[in-house]
Amino acid sequence: MDLLNDIFFDYTLRNVILGAMTLGLVSGALGSFAVLRKQSLLGDAISHAALPGIALAFLFTGSKSTMVLLLGAALAGWIATLLMLNIVRTTRVKEDSALGLVLSVFFGFGLVLLTYLQKIPNAAQAGLEKFLFGQAATILFEDVLVVAVVGVAIGLVTILFWKEFKLISFDPDFGAALGFPVNRLNILLTSLLVVAIVLGLQMVGVVLMSAMIVAPAAAARQWTNNMSVMVWLSAAFGAMAGIAGSVLSSLVPRLPTGPTIVLCVSAIVVLSLFLAPARGLVWDWIRQRRNIRQFHSEAVLIDLYSLAMQHKDLSHAHKAGVLETMNLNRAAVRRNLQILLQNGFVRQLKNDLWSLSESGIQKAQELLRRHEAE
Amino acid sequence: MSNNTIELAVKVEDLTVAYRDKPVLWDVDAEIPKGVLMAIVGPNGAGKTTLIKSILGLVKPVAGDVRIFGNPYEKFRKRVAYVPQRRTVDWDFPTSVLDLVLMGRYGALGWFKRVRQADRRLAEEALEKVGMLEYKNRQISELSGGQQQRAFLARALVQEAEIYLMDEPFQGVDATTERAIVDLLRSLRAAGKTVAVVHHDLQTVGDYFDWVFLLNVRRIACGPVSEVFNETNLRKAYGGRIAFMSAGNGNGDRLAITSEETNYNEPI
Numbered sequence: 001m002d003l004l005n006d007i008f009f010d011y012t013l014r015n016v017i018l019g020a021m022t023l024g025l026v027s028g029a030l031g032s033f034a035v036l037r038k039q040s041l042l043g044d045a046i047s048h049a050a051l052p053g054i055a056l057a058f059l060f061t062g063s064k065s066t067m068v069l070l071l072g073a074a075l076a077g078w079i080a081t082l083l084m085l086n087i088v089r090t091t092r093v094k095e096d097s098a099l100g101l102v103l104s105v106f107f108g109f110g111l112v113l114l115t116y117l118q119k120i121p122n123a124a125q126a127g128l129e130k131f132l133f134g135q136a137a138t139i140l141f142e143d144v145l146v147v148a149v150v151g152v153a154i155g156l157v158t159i160l161f162w163k164e165f166k167l168i169s170f171d172p173d174f175g176a177a178l179g180f181p182v183n184r185l186n187i188l189l190t191s192l193l194v195v196a197i198v199l200g201l202q203m204v205g206v207v208l209m210s211a212m213i214v215a216p217a218a219a220a221r222q223w224t225n226n227m228s229v230m231v232w233l234s235a236a237f238g239a240m241a242g243i244a245g246s247v248l249s250s251l252v253p254r255l256p257t258g259p260t261i262v263l264c265v266s267a268i269v270v271l272s273l274f275l276a277p278a279r280g281l282v283w284d285w286i287r288q289r290r291n292i293r294q295f296h297s298e299a300v301l302i303d304l305y306s307l308a309m310q311h312k313d314l315s316h317a318h319k320a321g322v323l324e325t326m327n328l329n330r331a332a333v334r335r336n337l338q339i340l341l342q343n344g345f346v347r348q349l350k351n352d353l354w355s356l357s358e359s360g361i362q363k364a365q366e367l368l369r370r371h372e373a374e
Numbered sequence: 375m376s377n378n379t380i381e382l383a384v385k386v387e388d389l390t391v392a393y394r395d396k397p398v399l400w401d402v403d404a405e406i407p408k409g410v411l412m413a414i415v416g417p418n419g420a421g422k423t424t425l426i427k428s429i430l431g432l433v434k435p436v437a438g439d440v441r442i443f444g445n446p447y448e449k450f451r452k453r454v455a456y457v458p459q460r461r462t463v464d465w466d467f468p469t470s471v472l473d474l475v476l477m478g479r480y481g482a483l484g485w486f487k488r489v490r491q492a493d494r495r496l497a498e499e500a501l502e503k504v505g506m507l508e509y510k511n512r513q514i515s516e517l518s519g520g521q522q523q524r525a526f527l528a529r530a531l532v533q534e535a536e537i538y539l540m541d542e543p544f545q546g547v548d549a550t551t552e553r554a555i556v557d558l559l560r561s562l563r564a565a566g567k568t569v570a571v572v573h574h575d576l577q578t579v580g581d582y583f584d585w586v587f588l589l590n591v592r593r594i595a596c597g598p599v600s601e602v603f604n605e606t607n608l609r610k611a612y613g614g615r616i617a618f619m620s621a622g623n624g625n626g627d628r629l630a631i632t633s634e635e636t637n638y639n640e641p642i
Contacts, residue, residue, distance in 0.1 A: 036467065160486055167480055171463045174529075177430045177456040178481030225513040227468045 006250065013250050016136045016203075019144045020242030020261055023200045026151040027209075028216035028238025029158060030196045032231045033189055035217035036169045041096065042084070042190070043213030045103040047197045047206045049080030051110025054131050054201075055117055062122070066143055069131070070198050077194040080106050085186065107206070134205035134258030136246065147199050154192050158231075165189055166227060204258040212238060215265040222276035241265035296329060297336040298367055301345055301356075303327060305364035308356055315347075317355035380407040382444070383537050383568035384429060389438030391424050398424045402438070402593045406537075406570050406585075411563045413573040413582070413599075416589035417612050422572045423459070425589065426539045430456055442537065452481060455535035457526050459542050465515050471525050472497055472510040478532035493532070500531035503561075505554055520551030527558060538562060538569045545574070556582050579603055 006013050034042055050073035057072025058064070080102050087098040114128055130138065158165065167175040168185050176182045193213070200209045220234035245261030274282045303326045308314045320337060324330045337354055340346045345360030356364065386404040390397060399421040406412055414422050427433040429440050431447050442450035455478070475497040476489050483489065501507045504524040509517070517525060523543055530538055544552055559582070562569050570587070573579060579586055579599060586603045588594035594611045595602040 038464070163480055163483070163488070164485070166469075167477055170467050170469065170474075171458065171477070173427075173432055173458055173462060174456060174477065175480075176432050177451075177454070178533075179451045180480070221468065225468045225515075226470070227473075230468050 003247070003251065011141070012137055012139075013246070015139050015141055015144050016246040016250070016257060017243055019139045019147055019203055020136065020246045020257070021239045022144070022147045022151050022242075023203060024212065024216065024238030024240070024242030024261075024265075025235045026147075026154055026196045026238075027200055027212040028220070028234040028236070029231050030154065030193050031213035031215075031217040031238070032220065032227075032234045033165060033169055034193060034213055035221065036227070036230075039095075040214045040218075041099045041210075042081070043193065043197055044210035045084065045099045045106075046077045046081055046194050047201065047209035048103045048110075049106035050074070050077040050198060050201060051131065051206050052076050052106055052113055053110075054128060055110055055113035058117065058128060059113070064127070066138075066140075066202055067146070069128075070201065073131070073201055074194060074198040076106065077198060078191060081190050081194055082187070085190065110206075130205075131201050132205050132207055133256065134201065134203045134208070136203045136249075136257030139202060143202065150195060150199060154196060157188075157192060161185070161188070162228075204261060208258060208262045211262045211265060212241075215262075215269045216241065219265075219269045219272035222272040222279045225278070237265065237268050241268060293336075293339065296332055297339045300327060300333055300336040301340055301360060301364050302367060304346065304354065304356055305361065305368075308361075314361050315355045315357070317347075317349045317353045320352050320354060323354070380405075382406065383408045383442070384570070385441040385444070386425070386429065387439045387441075389425070389428055389440070390436045391421070391428055391433055391438075392436050397591060399428070399435075400592050402589070404587055404593065404596055406568055406587075408443075408568050409563060409566055410568060410585040411559055411583050412568075412570040412585035412587055413579050414570055414587045414589060415573055415576065415579060415611070416594070420590040420611070422589055423541055426456075426541055426570070426572060429539060430454065452533075453536040455530040455533035455538045457530045457538070457540040457543055460519065460522050460526060460545060465517070465522060467514065469514055470510070471501065471506065471512050471514060471517070474514055474525050475500055475510075475528045475532055478529040481533065496532045496534075497528070500528035501525075503531060504528045504558060518548075520547040523547050523551060524554065527555065536567060538567060540569070540571045542572050542574065544571075576608070 031043065034040060053072040053074070053076025054069045055072075056076070057069050061068055063069070084095075084098050084102050087093050087101070088095050093101070117128060127135070127138070164175070164180055164185050167178070167180065168182050168189070172182045172186075175185075197209050197213065200212055204212055216234040216237035217230070219237050220230045223233060224230050241261055241264040245264040246257055248264070249255040249257040249260040272280070274280050277283055300323060303323050304318065305314075307318050307322065307326075308316050320334055323337070324333045327333050337346060337348075340360065341348060345357055345363055347355050347357050349355060382405050384404070384406040386402060389399050389402040389404070391399040398419075402421075402425065404425065414425065416422055424433055428435050428438070429447070431440075431451075440447050442453060447454075472494070476493055478500075479489060479493040479496065483493070498507060498510065501510055504527050506521060506524050506528060509521060509525075514522070514525065523545075527540075527543065530540070543555055547555070559569050559571070563584075571583070573583070580603065583599055585597070586599045587596045588602065588607050588611045590611045595607040
């Protein structure tokens with residue numbers, strides 16, 4: 001009950017939960033587009049590239065206000081993005097190399113600036129290094145409001161341009177042939193991504209923020225084959241991770257909020273990879289087992305049929321031992337006979353004597369026809 | 375073929391396209407008369423895809439001019455439908471067949487507007503025409519190569535265009551689908567539409583098409599299949615990489631051709 005009490009009445013915890021939830025919603029939704037466009041690493045590059053923006057914003061303005069610093073971050077992230085898009089468009093450098101280049105150059109420059117600023121007395125207290133891994137406890141209600149307002153704006157733009165964003169995500173050439181300004185839409189969509197990432201820097205930090213972009217979307221993709229469902233689900237996963245991460249870190253002393261949120265979203269990914277119905281590894285495995293078992297029991301059925309063909313009466317019974325000599329997998333013959341029995345394809349006359357039923361004969365003939373056709 | 379009595383659906387003049395310093399198309403003129411079914415033929419790297427993309431404004435030419443019914447492309451964009459190569463998209467994208475086909479309506483809808491019931495009906499009709507209606511709710515990753523191609527064709531059909539530009543619609547499809555596509559192309563021509571198709575199988579050019587454009591970076595020939603699809607022009611386009619088997623049935627109006635070019639696929 002203490003926890004419930006804290007959630008509603010503890011100023012810091014409430015802000016952290018609200019902020020993390022909204023952040024998860026926004027980054028999850030926009031992350032879907034990044035993942036579908038095979039730009040998962042773009043988020044990583046943008047967030048790392050934001051670091052020098054934060055340092056420069058402080059250097060030029062001397063302000064410690066989160067808003068000012070984040071504006072600097074947004075500007076740097078945006079410049080880095082345009083640089084990347086242009087490198088890919090105008091040079092032979094491929095997208096992954098361009099991302100790596102921009103990420104390391106900007107992040108390296110950011111670290112140099114940060115180290116330099118540490119030596120300036122006033123700057124040491126500005127707490128710029130909190131943007132490396134995020135420091136959720138510093139979030140104020142005003143910050144939450146900003147995140148919420150910007151998040152709603154991003155959501156509205158996404159809904160407005162839904163059709164266009166979907167088109168350029170799936171088939172940009174076709175979109176261009178239809179007359180849509182694909183390049184400008186591309187910049188718009190990527191700019192939204194920049195804003196979403198910058199929103200998360202205070203809580204999660206530049207190093208881990210890309211997880212909030214990629215992970216919810218990757219998890220959501222496992223569960224659905226519908227793009228709008230995927231975007232909503234991804235937003236929901238992001239929000240869930242945000243809430244869970246901030247509550248967990250409030251319960252355990254010295255558990256940092258940002259990394260905990262990232263761990264929560266990673267847990268959702270792992271669960272989705274294993275458990276999602278159509279794509280999950282567990283179901284894959286079960287399906288495969290079922291196929292193998294069916295294949296084996298069909299082989300036994302055909303063996304029994306070929307034995308029966310040597311008699312006038314197709315329902316002539318044979319011993320399981322005979323079938324075992326015909327089958328490589330001897331141990332499984334009796335189990336497969338039980339499966340065939342359950343399906344009504346065979347009859348058990350005495351404890352070890354088996355014969356084909358009417359439907360078993362039909363099934364065997366159908367299987368043989370199919371084998372011949374292949 | 376600068377016959378002035380024929381109305382031209384597409385007229386390309388002096389088109390030159392280069393990727394870096396390497397010319398892909400060099401000073402190419404092309405005329406696609408209204409109502410023809412044209413094959414665009416040439417060896418790998420001849421610039422066939424680039425030609426189609428330049429007509430659509432997807433590739434910026436170094437020089438040259440493209441006219442659609444005598445007008446600049448920007449004005450007549452809605453009259454041109456496009457079927458890109460199947461391999462250019464990710465078929466694991468989370469969308470259904472119907473949704474994919476509906477993308478062909480996005481141009482007519484314009485900004486911000488949502489798909490309406492009328493668009494859905496059009497998409498279903500198009501799927502019916504390509505024999506894919508029963509697959510409309512199928513996830514696109516579950517389609518076979520031939521079905522993917524049919525879905526792409528349906529997406530072009532709902533554009534309700536006058537001119538159809540198709541990039542290798544026969545690539546990697548089975549015989550049944552090839553038959554269905556040919557029937558569809560013919561019905562488009564019968565409806566007065568103009569169709570230009572990048573085609574790889576030289577042996578079927580005479581059966582499927584009535585017009586042909588032979589290309590190898592430069593224009594080799596452009597005209598009716600019966601007039602320009604001959605040994606001389608094919609040798610010009612393909613060089614020594616082609617073997618001519620026989621001159622046909624005595625009238626000499628058909629060529630049986632084998633070419634190594636038909637055996638492998640052109641990179642995107």
